[in-house]
Amino acid sequence: MLASHIMEMKGGAGGSRKAGGSGRLRRTADAKLPTRFGNFRAIGYREGRDGDEHLAIVKGDVSAARDVLVRVHSECVTGDALGSRRCDCGEQLRKALRRIEKEGRGILLYLRQEGRGIGLLNKVEAYHMQDQGLDTVAANVILGFEADERSYGAAARILSDLGVESVILLTNNPDKVMQLRELGVAVSGREPLRVRSNPMNAAYLKTKGRKMNHILE
Ligand SMILES: [Zn+2]
Numbered sequence: 001m002l003a004s005h006i007m008e009m010k011g012g013a014g015g016s017r018k019a020g021g022s023g024r025l026r027r028t029a030d031a032k033l034p035t036r037f038g039n040f041r042a043i044g045y046r047e048g049r050d051g052d053e054h055l056a057i058v059k060g061d062v063s064a065a066r067d068v069l070v071r072v073h074s075e076c077v078t079g080d081a082l083g084s085r086r087c088d089c090g091e092q093l094r095k096a097l098r099r100i101e102k103e104g105r106g107i108l109l110y111l112r113q114e115g116r117g118i119g120l121l122n123k124v125e126a127y128h129m130q131d132q133g134l135d136t137v138a139a140n141v142i143l144g145f146e147a148d149e150r151s152y153g154a155a156a157r158i159l160s161d162l163g164v165e166s167v168i169l170l171t172n173n174p175d176k177v178m179q180l181r182e183l184g185v186a187v188s189g190r191e192p193l194r195v196r197s198n199p200m201n202a203a204y205l206k207t208k209g210r211k212m213n214h215i216l217e
Contacts, residue, residue: 024048025157033057037094038101040108045158052112056158057097060105063163067188069106070167071096072155072176075114078123085200086127092193096170099193107162109155116140117149135207147212152176156183172214 028044043056062068073096079089093108100106115123118140126139137147159167166186169177170193177187192215197205208214 025154025161027161035097037097040097040100043162045154045161047154052154054112054154054158055110056162057100057108057110058162059100059103059107062105062107064165065105065163066165068164068167069100069103069170069191070159070164071100071106071108071170071193072111072152072180073108074111074116074150077114077120085198086130087201087204088195088197091195095193095195099170099191107159107164107167109158111150111152111154113150116147117151118143118145130204135211136204137207137211148175152179152183156180156185159185172208173212174215175213 024047026046028046030041030043033040033042038059041058043058045054045056046052047054071092073089073093076084076087076089078084079087079091080093081090083090096108100108114120115126118126122143122145126136126143129139129142130136134142140147140149166188167180168189168191169180169187170191171177172192174190177190181187195205205214
């Protein structure tokens with residue numbers, strides 16, 4: 001589809017305090033995306049005139065569909081692209097794509113909110129503090145951020161644009177389910193993404209479980 005269209009969409013309850021909660025979201029191009037996990041479509045979205053760029057990686061026909069498997073994934077360059085063992089992002093990303101491919105239908109939203117929304121270089125600063133013994137939540141707070149600066153307003157609006165009726169979220173994070181529901185997404189279920197811990201990310205995963213209510217089965 002070449003003709004871009006602009007959607008005037010409401011940010012929804014609680015969605016405007018952080019980036020991605022309000023304003024315009026524009027669908028840009030749509031292209032085939034063959035990957036080593038399977039064949040997908042990549043659909044581009046841009047917030048505002050020169051705001052964040054997001055991607056919807058889509059498998060199968062999701063329009064007007066119910067119980068669509070959806071992974072809402074926030075960018076993590078170190079984990080996704082470099083295979084960092086400080087976190088479990090890369091493994092969750094690959095697991096989600098494999099799961100969607102196996103199902104034959106689903107969506108992975110790749111949101112450009114690096115480092116839980118604090119940005120790549122601030123994340124490296126936080127890693128530096130963690131090297132000195134702080135945990136991920138305490139490091140973010142010292143840098144002047146909330147433990148989690150992510151927002152899912154863009155995710156909710158992209159799912160609405162794709163015409164999805166209801167979703168089964170691939171996540172270990174019940175807070176993400178709650179936030180998306182508050183933004184008007186019909187979440188009909190949650191499917192955990194099991195990841196193995198390694199000596200390098202064990203402390204991080206423990207903090208996610210203890211301080212951020214993630215369910216790590
Ligand atoms: Zn990560």
